[in-house]
Amino acid sequence: MELQRLADLSDDELTRAYAPAREPWLRVNFVSTVDGAAQGSDGVSKSINNDADKRVFDALRTNADCLVVGAGTLRTEGYDVPRLPLVVVSRSADLPPTLRDAPRGRILMATVASSDGLAAAREHLGDDNVLVLGEDEIDLPALKRELAERGWRDQLCEGGPSLFADLLAAGIVDELCWTIVPRLAGGDAVRIAVGAEVDVALRPALLLEQDGTLLGRWLVEPA
Template sequence: MKPVTGHLEIQRLADLSDDELVAAYAPRSGPWLRVNFVSTVDGAATGSDGLSKSINDDADGRVFDALRSRADCLVVAAGTLRDEGYDVPRLPLVVVTRSGDVPPKLRDAPPGRILMATVATADGLAEARHVLGEGNVMVLGEEEIDLAALKAQLADRGWDEQLCEGGPSLFADLLAAGVVDELCWTVVPRLLGGDGPRIATGADVDVALRPVLLLEQDGTLLGRWLVE
């Protein structure tokens, strides 16, 4: 790595081996919650089809895979899971939902692979416990999910490297709860215009970030930002 200014390091992605790339994202402490997003230069977090997969590219995919290889678990909002068509990943996947609905593609996952963070008033709570197993359903509040408790409970399971892949509303809520340690943000060299979502929407937040790593490939910028 090449120190440029302060603690920011800039490097060509192609110059890093797979092992070096994974090492470049080592957490500073634990438990560690990082959030990974992609957007266009003008801030669109999805393409015109409403999906992030339509704006990502090979560089983003390589870092995406590196982050997943480090992670102990994934944390994803139920709406994002349904919209993006998630299959059952190799990692434990925590579905964040106030309704308690288990996305259809995840209902037949091996026992313990899918978990849920929800609330006591969730309409689907009883069914979620039946489908996923009572020990895999975390009730973390009456009507709102306690996201600090979620981070702590995942760490109690031994999952110190926690990777959130969205969506924008969950990201804003995590920021508001003060539990995000890092944003991994890919900016692809495209402009889309329109009124698509940003990477954080909903809750009002004002969070300072410190860039510590910037990778580049074919005009795509991949940054690592620590929450101050």
């Protein structure tokens, strides 16, 4: 696989370079330092990303049908309401404050039947926008199917690390988009996957470079 310069690709070429191999397609996008830190010293990923990462980040969002993010990451990173439909993954069904004024239908909640916040989520988001997927644990394969049935076949997940590990354990991740910025963090920073123990084989499909930043597509090999 040849290393390509990100700056040499037009926006249309970048879109084609990241085209899904099939549908539905669930990709997870992360940025980290060279030593694996998924966050800066302030605890958020924004402090380690850069212009190269932002360009691919924006391209992935522009072409995705929906965005899937864990509630903890939404709160930590201070997400605003995105342009595309946002699926909040939360067993507690707790909607982050920054999303509570979103227009009806822009935010979905994926949760469980035993959640104490289920009734409040239904009242706030509407019954059709609350996906009850399991009794105590969220059925992640069912979530991928449900989103595809809604016509959202290019599914983009932005974490967090525990949700990524759970998605890998469930066997439903098709691709990791991973930016490595040329920095070291040390300390005890969180990695891009934390929690569930997995052993997942990956195949590199694309490697881009800009000013020392590496941006790659890693496809999940069938088990």
